[in-house]
Amino acid sequence: EAQVTQNPRYLITVTGKKLTVTCSQNMNHEYMSWYRQDPGLGLRQIYYSMNVEVTDKGDVPEGYKVSRKEKRNFPLILESPSPNQTSLYFCASSSWTVGTYNEQFFGPGTRLTVL
Amino acid sequence: QKEVEQDPGPLSVPEGAIVSLNCTYSNSAFQYFMWYRQYSRKGPELLMYTYSSGNKEDGRFTAQVDKSSKYISLFIRDSQPSDSATYLCAMKVTGGGNKLTFGTGTQLKVEL
Numbered sequence: 001e002a003q004v005t006q007n008p009r010y011l012i013t014v015t016g017k018k019l020t021v022t023c024s025q026n027m028n029h030e031y032m033s034w035y036r037q038d039p040g041l042g043l044r045q046i047y048y049s050m051n052v053e054v055t056d057k058g059d060v061p062e063g064y065k066v067s068r069k070e071k072r073n074f075p076l077i078l079e080s081p082s083p084n085q086t087s088l089y090f091c092a093s094s095s096w097t098v099g100t101y102n103e104q105f106f107g108p109g110t111r112l113t114v115l
Numbered sequence: 116q117k118e119v120e121q122d123p124g125p126l127s128v129p130e131g132a133i134v135s136l137n138c139t140y141s142n143s144a145f146q147y148f149m150w151y152r153q154y155s156r157k158g159p160e161l162l163m164y165t166y167s168s169g170n171k172e173d174g175r176f177t178a179q180v181d182k183s184s185k186y187i188s189l190f191i192r193d194s195q196p197s198d199s200a201t202y203l204c205a206m207k208v209t210g211g212g213n214k215l216t217f218g219t220g221t222q223l224k225v226e227l
Contacts, residue, residue: 004158031213040123042203042219043159048212058214090158094213101147101166102213106158 002027004107006091012113013081021076021110023091030096032074033058033104034066036087043090049074050096081114088112118142121204121218130227134191138204138218141185145206145216148180150189153201153220162189162202194225 004025013019025032033048035058045058049068063085065077074093078085089110094102121138128134136150147166151159165171168182177190187206191198204218 033213035217040219042119042121042217043205043215044217045214048214050212056212092158096213098210101164103161103164104213104215106160108158109156 002105004091004093004105006089006107006110008110009108010111012115014115015082016080019078019081019112021078021089021091021112023074023076023107024072025074025091025093025105026072027093027095027105028071029093029105030071031102031104032068032091032093034064034074034076035090035092036060037090037109038087046076046089078112081112083114086112086114116141117219118216119204119206119218122221123219125222125224127224127226128194130194130196130225132194132225134194134198134223134225136189136191136202136204136221136223138187139185140187140206140216142206142208142216143182143185144208146209147207148178148187149205149207149215150176150178151203151205151217153203155200159203194223196225196227199224 034046035043047066049055091107092104094104149164150162153159179188201220205215
C-alpha cells in the first residue's frame with residue numbers, strides 16, 4: 001500500500017529534551033515536506049526537500065532541523081523543544097515534475113506536547 | 116492579513132443538504148486550487164484540485180474558482196454523515212517548489 005508513515009503518533013516530552021519525528025514514504029517521491037497544524041493558523045510549512053541532500057526552509061523553520069540522506073526518509077529534529085512547538089505535525093510527499101500538478105500525500109500526523 | 120481566509124465553522128447541516136464551503140485569497144499568483152478533507156485524527160487527503168479558473172465536478176463534489184474575485188468554493192450535493200470532517204482549501208503558485216498555502220479549515224457535521 002502506497003503511504004506516508006510517521007512515528008511516533010503521539011509524544012509528550014519536556015522542554016529542552018531533543019527529539020526526532022520520523023517520516024518515511026514508499027512511493028519513490030522526490031519531494032517531501034513537514035507542516036505543523038495549529039488552531040486558527042491552519043497548516044504551515046516548516047521545511048521541505050526537493051531530493052536527497054537538498055533541503056530548504058518553509059515559513060516557520062525556527063527551532064527545527066531536517067535531513068534527507070535517503071530518498072524515502074525525512075526526519076524532523078527538535079534539538080531543544082519549547083512549549084510553543086506543541087502542535088500537530090504532518091509529513092507529506094509528492095513526485096516532482098516541473099510545470100505540472102504534483103499531488104501531496106500526507107501522513108497520519110504526530111501530536112507533540114512539550115511541557 | 117492571511118493569504119488564505121476560510122470560515123472555520125462549525126457548519127451543521129441535515130443529511131441530503133447541499134453544502135457550500137468557501138475560501139478567499141489575496142495572492143494573485145496562485146494558480147492551483149485544492150480541497151482537502153481531514154477526518155479526526157487523520158492526515159489531510161486530496162478531494163480535488165483545479166488549475167486556474169473554472170469548475171470541476173467529481174461525483175457529488177464540485178469545485179469552483181473565480182480568480183477575478185479571488186474566491187473558491189466547494190459544493191457537496193446530497194451530503195452524507197460520512198462527509199462530516201474538516202475541509203481545507205489549499206493553493207499554490209506555478210513553479211516555486213510544491214509549497215501549499217492552506218486555509219484554516221471548515222468543520223462540517225452532517226446530521227441524520
